Every structure is written in structure tokens, then in C-alpha cells.
Amino acid sequence: MGALVLAAVPAAIAMTHLDAVGVNNNLVLPDALVLEMAAAARARQFVTMTMMKPATQSVIPQMKISGNEVTTWALPEGAIARLGRGSVQDIAFSPQGPHLAVCTTVGIWWYSLASKLPFALSETERGMVAAISFSDDGRWFAAGNIDGVLKVWDMQPQVCAERIMGETQVSLQMRPTFSSQMRPTFSPDGHYLALLAEGCNTIDIVNPATGEHVAALGDNTPVKKIRRPAGKLVAFSPDNSLLANVNSAEDMSRDFVTVWDIESGVCIARISEHSDFVYGLCFSPCGGFLAVGYWGGILRVWDIFRGTLELVRTDYGKYRMYPAYSPTGELLAAGLYQYENQKVVQVWHVAQAEQLDTIQLLRGKVRLVQFSQGGNQVAVASSSELKVWTKPDDTAATQVSFAAHQDTVESIAFSRDGHTLVAGYRWDNVALWDVARQHSQRVLEEHPPCRTQVVHVSPDAKIYTVSIHENTLKVWDIQKGELCAEMSGPERPGAWTVSLSPQAELLVSGYKNGMLIVWDVQSGQKLHILRAHTDRIQSAAFSPDGKRLASASWDRTVRLWNVENGKEVGRLPIHPSLAAAEFKAAVPEILRDVKPRSQAEKQLRPRRLEVITFSPCGRWIAGGMIGEIRLWDAMTHEIHMAILLPDGCKRPFALAFSPCGRYLASGSWWRGTEKVSIRLWDVANGENLATFRGHPTDVQTLAFSPDGELLASGSFDGTILLWDMKPYLQENETS
Known part of the structure; x- marks a missing residue:
């Protein structure tokens, strides 16, 4: 049995404390107070903040819902629609009214629990909102993004009161495992805001009204970031005097719980005599008891002041x-069981040993389980699915689902008539988007979601998807809903990438060990095993006639194969030694990048190609590598062009040719910018015809409509943006 230790600050815990800040309930807020948390001064001795010029901002911009207008909210310039609402990262029940705030990769969606419809979308300038919290009285609202920026709003005038920045690069260098993402928790009276930075066992407490730092509770121990379904890892006592938080051991083998006196900054208790992971904790309404939920179906309740274990429940199985x-002091609990495609949450009344209900999710991996302030509601969310369970007094419980959220978009393709956009999602199934109405229909719902879904449209208008799950590959005919083929590859390693030939007669699968397998889709049999590569196959593509195959590997080679006999027929040069004249870019960029390459030619290794694709006519092969897009002549294998990329978009890992073959679109992976870029290039001369910025993180896949007038971009953020190409292509054709 575990033990609760009542003690002063243990020697292993270093604590720093600044004088508590007095709170003036009559404080008049300026419109906005912007603060910076200067981490260069934060070797965890104290936290300093720098006042900056404020900018008034409403937390909930009101938006009218009419038809499909939700797909046009907060669109970037050049986009005509956003398909999907981003992957779910965190949620919070509003204390004032039946509202739900859902933070996603796109921003914060505000839902009415009654209608299940969104009424606002905020924080879209950067997106990637990862954590949110309301104060119990509803006055304060805090939201933090993955960059370590946390904003605090005063909800009465609905203005941003503070903007708090997390660690800078200086402290990242000192603590390389530290993540600056902050999770906020308000005290019940709203006078304190506790900030838990992922990757560190320290809680910072600030005054939300002034931004002044009150205390730093804990040590400076860096810990590895653990991906686990989040619950409540920080809790204040009802009288605002105590704070309990979950800490991770340095070796990440277990968690322990510490309880702090906020005013003195002293650790009054430490719960560590167990070897379990903690998933949630909370104080009783009287403030004398602390309930802690563990891995393995274990609940423990401690008397904080006596140091005794009051209750143990170990009969919840593997939850x-x-x-x-x-x-009223009734202890409730939600238990999550998650294994492969089973995702079940049971809601319990602990004292009565009564199971109140079961909540089941079908898609994605569960990321969070959270109770409402009153305990009568539970939200369960994966990145692509959200359900809210509600149990009003003396009435039957209800479950409400919120649709339109998806995980990473793995692949997209337009139907031959251009009316439908097919999208395959990670840990999900396939959706068919009506381009005109901007509505989606999920297909293959009766089949378990898979790690990867790769979609393909053949010249005869048939729509296929290839699903990858461990070592099993399945090819589906989407229109018929039929399984065309099922292939089993090697047990280890599993397939990393797949591609269908144009007519969907052949399938190639690439593996982490460098092996390629060419399959006959109709029979499900192996035609060839290609073993020339020595490292992971990152990308593979068939030529338009289906006779050749190009493969790019992490062994820093690009090979071409004869599909009929399985023989290697050539390699594409990717060595960095090129004359400056062969590059297409602004002159300063060429001088900056090319000269160092030539000077260090002997020391440089060939770079890795991350994506490869053929032009529709089969004349060109395009590949994306760090800092460069390269085009080769598909017949001679010679370099046609090398396009150097400017800062901020040096990872062009999504490529697509226009149907006419004259244009090439590239999408970048994120690298320190608010929005990543999508660029349109002229294949003939390498000119950058247009640049679009809309996704807050990696662009995974691109596709042109059959008439070339639309470009669709699918992102790690779980959304698809539709871009109007007509102004740029027509202008180029006219000129």
C-alpha cells in the first residue's frame, strides 16, 4: 500500500518562492496587458515578465452560421474553403452557459452543447492551440499553443488581458528535453493561474489580473514528454490555499504527487510509494481529501492533513x-480502456460501485478524458472524434457527438469529374467531400480505422484506397465498398509507404529496411522483391504509363525500375555539386547556398529525397529535399532544374504537377513560421508564380482538380484547404 509523507520541502525538491501578490477585486484592467516570460533569466530561480504594447482582442468573435459558411470562417487569402475543423487537442466546459470550447490545430472552436453547432472560431492567427482552461466563475479564460505562448482573457469585456511566452532557445539549450508548451489551471476564486510546462516538474503561479509571478513550486528536473490521454494533472483546493500536481520520475517509470501550500511555497505532502502512472487528481469539496486515479484501474483517496489513505479501489481492470x-462530495470516476481499435470509457459512481454509462469512440486514439466543473458531464476526445456525456439530476444520461474533426490528412485525390475530393486520414477512414456543397461522407465505416490511408483515382474514374495496418495491406474499391485485395508483407518491419499504378493493377509497398515489393492487385501475389536500397523507403511513384517505378530512400539514392522485369534501370543524381547556373532562385540565395556547397564538396554527402512524383506526361520527375526542389528528365535521368527555396519553406515534402504539366505545386513542412507556405512554380523556368499561407503546420499532400482550377492541400492539422488557381494560371498564360 502507498504512503503519504507529510514533511517540509524534501531535499530532492528545490523550491523558489516570491511574495504572494495581493488581489484587488476592484482592479480596473487596461484593455490588454501583454507580458513576456523571459526564459533567458529563468534558470528556474525566478520568472520575469516584460510589459509589451497591448492589442485589444475579443476571445469569441461572433460568427453567423448559414449553410456551409462554417467552411469559410477565418480563411487565409487565396483559399475558398476549409474542409474539416482540425484535430482536437483539448476541451473545456464553459462555467457560464451550455458551451464547449474545443482547442484544435486550427484554433478554438466554440460549440453550443444544445445545438452541437459551432458559433465562433478564434485564435486562428497561429492555430495549434494545445491547452485551455476557464476559471470557475467564468471571468478568466486561458489558452496556450505548442509554441509556448499562453494568452489570458478577461471574459467580462472579452479582451486579451495577457500574453505569456514560454521558454526561449536559451533555456532549451540548458534543458534539451524541455517543451515550452504550458497547460493552464485557474484557482477556484480566479486569483491564481498555475502553469505546468510539459517536460518539467515545476509549476509557475501567476496572478491572471496583473501577470505578476507569485511562486515557482517544484524542482527544475527535466523529464521526457509523455504522450498519454490527458486528465487533470494540477488541482487547487476549494479554499485556494493548496495545490496538488503530478510529477514524473526522471526515468519516466512512474509518477508521484506533491501537495503545496501556496502562500508559503512549502511542500506539505508527497505521495510516491507506488509504481503507477497518474492520470488525474482532484480535491474533495471540503478540501481535506485528494483523489488520485492511476493506471491499472486503481483509485486512491488520501486524507491530506492526517496523512492517511482513506479509500482504495482496485477493481476497475485495465482502465x-x-x-x-x-x-455534494460524491466521488465519480471515468475509466479509459484503449487497445488497438477498442476505445471505451466507463463512468462510475465510486461509493455505490455503480457503472453509470459507457462511452465508446471509433476513430483515432483517445487524447483526453475530462469532467465538467459540476461532475455531471464527461468529455472524451481523440484527435478526430469528440463525445460529451451528460447526466442531469434524476433524468437519463445522454451522449452527444461532435463531428467534422479529423486527424492528419495523409492523401487526397479529385474524382475524374472534379466534383468529389477523396481524402484518407491517419488512424481514421476515408471521406468523400462534395466540392461544391463542402459536405463529407465517410466510407468504410464498418471497417476498423488504419494507421495510413492512401487514396487513388484511376483513369476510368474508379476510386481506391490502400490501408496500411502493421504488415497488412488492403485495397478497397470505394464506390462498391468492396475489398479488392489483401496482402501480407513481412512481419518486421511494416510497410512505410505505398503507391498504386495508374490503372490500379499494381501496388508497390516500401519498407523501413529498404525493401520494395511489387504486388499484383487482382491476385494479391508478389511480382517482384526489389532489394537494392539499404534504408527506409520514403517515397515511391509509378510513371503515368505504369511501366517504370521511381523510389527514394533514406540511403540517399533515387532509383528507377523496370516494372515488368523488376530490374533497376538507372539512378537520379542528387549529389549537391551543381554549378550556380543550374539553380533557379534569387541571386543572393544562390550565392548563399551554392558557394558553401562547392567549398565543402568533398565532405558533403548526397541529401535525402523525401518525396518523388512524375509529371502527367511522364517527361519530368520532381523530388523534394531539404532546401531544394529538383527536376530530372525522366528519359535521360539528367538534372533539368534545381529550385532553391527561401527561409521558412525549406522542407518541400509535398509535390503535385498540374494536369497540363506546366506547373508544379509544393507544400512545406513547418519550420518556425506562423503558417507554412504552398508555392506554385513554372516548370519551364522555375519562376515562383504564387505563394499561399494557410496551414499552421506540415502540408502532407497536394492535388489539382482535373481542370487545374483548384488546388487542394491536406495538412497534419487535419484540414484540407481549397485554393483558387484561376487568377494565377490565367495571368501566366496571358503573359
Whole structure:
């Protein structure tokens, strides 16, 4: 049995404390107070903040819902629609009214629990919102993004009161495992805001009204970031005097819980005599008890002041436990069981040993389980699915689902008539988007979601998808809903990338060990095993006539194959030694990048190609590598052009030719910018015809409509943006 240790600050815990900040309830806020948390001064001795010029901003911009207008909210310039609402990262129940704030990779979606419809979208300038919290009285609202920026709003005038920045690069260098993402938790009276930075066992407490730093509780121990379904890892006592938080051991083998006196900054208790992971904790309404939920279906309740273990429940099986107290002191718990395609949450009344309900998710991996403030609601969310369970007094429980959120977009393709956009999602299934109406229909719902879905449209208008799950490959006819073929590859390693030939007669699968297998789709049999590569196959593509295959590997080679006999027929040169005249870019960029390459030619290794594709006519092969897009002549294998990329878009890992073959679109992976870029290039001369910025993170896949007038971009953020190409292509054709 575990033990609760009542003690002063243990020697292993270094704590720093600044004088508590007095709170003036009559404080008049300026329109906005912007603060910077200067991490260069934060060797964890204290936190300093620098005042900056404020900018008034409403947290909930009101938006009218009419027809499909939700797909046009907060669109970037050049885009005509956003398909999907981004992957779910965190949620919070509003204390004032039946509203739900859902933070996603796109921004914060505000939903009415009654209608299940969104009424606002905020924080889209950067997106990637990862954590949110309301104060119990509803006055304060805090949201933090993955860059370590946390904003605090005063909800009464609805203005941004503070903007708090997390660690800078200086502290990242000192603590390389530290993540600056901050998770906010308000005290019940709203006078304190606790900030838990992922990757560190320290809680910072600030005054939300002034931004002044109150205390730093804990040590400076860096810990590895653990991906686990988030619950409540920080809790204040009802009288605002105590704070409990979950800490991770340095070796990440277990968690422990510490309880702090906020005013003195002293650790009054430490719960560490167990070897379990903690998934949630909460104080009882009287403030004397602390309930802790563990891995393995275990609940423990401690008397904080006596140091005794009051309750142990170990009969919840292999569930991860999330406790919550109702305002009347009843202990509730939600237990999550997640294994492969099973994702079940059970809601329990602990004292009565009564299971109140079961919540089941079908798609994605569960990321969070959270109770509402009163304990009568539970939200369960994966990146692509969100359900809210509600149990009003003396009435039957209800479950509400919120659709339109998806995980990473793995691949997209337009139907031959251009009316439908087919999208394959990670850990999900396939969706068919009506381009005109901007509505989607999920297909293959009866089949378990898979790690990867690669979609393909053949010249005869048939729509296929290839699903990858461990070592099994399945090819589906989407229109018929039929399984065309099922192939089993080697047990280890599993397939990393797949591609169908134009007519969907052949399938190539690439593996982490460098092996390629060419399959006959109709029979499901192996035609060739290609073993020339020595490292992971990152990308593979068939030529338009289906007779050749190009493969790019992490062994820094690009090979061409004869599909009929399985023989290697050539390699594409990717060595960096090129004359400056062969590059297409602004002159300063050429001088900056090319000269160092030539000077260090002997020391440089060939770079890795991350994506490869053929032009529709089969004349060109395009590949994306760090800092460069390269085009080769598909017949001679000679370099046709090398396009140097400017800062901020040096990872062009998504490429697509226009149907006419005259244009090439490239999408970047994220690298320190608010939005990543999508660029349109002229294949003949390498001119950058247009640049679009809309996704807050990696562009995974691109596709042109059959008439070339639309470009679709699918992102790691779980959305697809539709871009109007007509102004740029027509202008280029006219000129």
C-alpha cells in the first residue's frame, strides 16, 4: 500500500518562492496587458515578465452560421474553403452557459452543447492551440499553443488581458528535453493561474489580473514528454490555499504527487510509494481529501492533513482512472480502456460501485478524458472524434457527438469529374467531400480505422484506397465498398509507404529496411522483391504509363525500375555539386547556398529525397529535399532544374504537377513560421508564380482538380484547404 509523507520541502525538491501578490477585486484592467516570460533569466530561480504594447482582442468573435459558411470562417487569402475543423487537442466546459470550447490545430472552436453547432472560431492567427482552461466563475479564460505562448482573457469585456511566452532557445539549450508548451489551471476564486510546462516538474503561479509571478513550486528536473490521454494533472483546493500536481520520475517509470501550500511555497505532502502512472487528481469539496486515479484501474483517496489513505479501489481492470467530485462530495470516476481499435470509457459512481454509462469512440486514439466543473458531464476526445456525456439530476444520461474533426490528412485525390475530393486520414477512414456543397461522407465505416490511408483515382474514374495496418495491406474499391485485395508483407518491419499504378493493377509497398515489393492487385501475389536500397523507403511513384517505378530512400539514392522485369534501370543524381547556373532562385540565395556547397564538396554527402512524383506526361520527375526542389528528365535521368527555396519553406515534402504539366505545386513542412507556405512554380523556368499561407503546420499532400482550377492541400492539422488557381494560371498564360 502507498504512503503519504507529510514533511517540509524534501531535499530532492528545490523550491523558489516570491511574495504572494495581493488581489484587488476592484482592479480596473487596461484593455490588454501583454507580458513576456523571459526564459533567458529563468534558470528556474525566478520568472520575469516584460510589459509589451497591448492589442485589444475579443476571445469569441461572433460568427453567423448559414449553410456551409462554417467552411469559410477565418480563411487565409487565396483559399475558398476549409474542409474539416482540425484535430482536437483539448476541451473545456464553459462555467457560464451550455458551451464547449474545443482547442484544435486550427484554433478554438466554440460549440453550443444544445445545438452541437459551432458559433465562433478564434485564435486562428497561429492555430495549434494545445491547452485551455476557464476559471470557475467564468471571468478568466486561458489558452496556450505548442509554441509556448499562453494568452489570458478577461471574459467580462472579452479582451486579451495577457500574453505569456514560454521558454526561449536559451533555456532549451540548458534543458534539451524541455517543451515550452504550458497547460493552464485557474484557482477556484480566479486569483491564481498555475502553469505546468510539459517536460518539467515545476509549476509557475501567476496572478491572471496583473501577470505578476507569485511562486515557482517544484524542482527544475527535466523529464521526457509523455504522450498519454490527458486528465487533470494540477488541482487547487476549494479554499485556494493548496495545490496538488503530478510529477514524473526522471526515468519516466512512474509518477508521484506533491501537495503545496501556496502562500508559503512549502511542500506539505508527497505521495510516491507506488509504481503507477497518474492520470488525474482532484480535491474533495471540503478540501481535506485528494483523489488520485492511476493506471491499472486503481483509485486512491488520501486524507491530506492526517496523512492517511482513506479509500482504495482496485477493481476497475485495465482502465486508466480519472476522478472527479460532485459539488455534494460524491466521488465519480471515468475509466479509459484503449487497445488497438477498442476505445471505451466507463463512468462510475465510486461509493455505490455503480457503472453509470459507457462511452465508446471509433476513430483515432483517445487524447483526453475530462469532467465538467459540476461532475455531471464527461468529455472524451481523440484527435478526430469528440463525445460529451451528460447526466442531469434524476433524468437519463445522454451522449452527444461532435463531428467534422479529423486527424492528419495523409492523401487526397479529385474524382475524374472534379466534383468529389477523396481524402484518407491517419488512424481514421476515408471521406468523400462534395466540392461544391463542402459536405463529407465517410466510407468504410464498418471497417476498423488504419494507421495510413492512401487514396487513388484511376483513369476510368474508379476510386481506391490502400490501408496500411502493421504488415497488412488492403485495397478497397470505394464506390462498391468492396475489398479488392489483401496482402501480407513481412512481419518486421511494416510497410512505410505505398503507391498504386495508374490503372490500379499494381501496388508497390516500401519498407523501413529498404525493401520494395511489387504486388499484383487482382491476385494479391508478389511480382517482384526489389532489394537494392539499404534504408527506409520514403517515397515511391509509378510513371503515368505504369511501366517504370521511381523510389527514394533514406540511403540517399533515387532509383528507377523496370516494372515488368523488376530490374533497376538507372539512378537520379542528387549529389549537391551543381554549378550556380543550374539553380533557379534569387541571386543572393544562390550565392548563399551554392558557394558553401562547392567549398565543402568533398565532405558533403548526397541529401535525402523525401518525396518523388512524375509529371502527367511522364517527361519530368520532381523530388523534394531539404532546401531544394529538383527536376530530372525522366528519359535521360539528367538534372533539368534545381529550385532553391527561401527561409521558412525549406522542407518541400509535398509535390503535385498540374494536369497540363506546366506547373508544379509544393507544400512545406513547418519550420518556425506562423503558417507554412504552398508555392506554385513554372516548370519551364522555375519562376515562383504564387505563394499561399494557410496551414499552421506540415502540408502532407497536394492535388489539382482535373481542370487545374483548384488546388487542394491536406495538412497534419487535419484540414484540407481549397485554393483558387484561376487568377494565377490565367495571368501566366496571358503573359
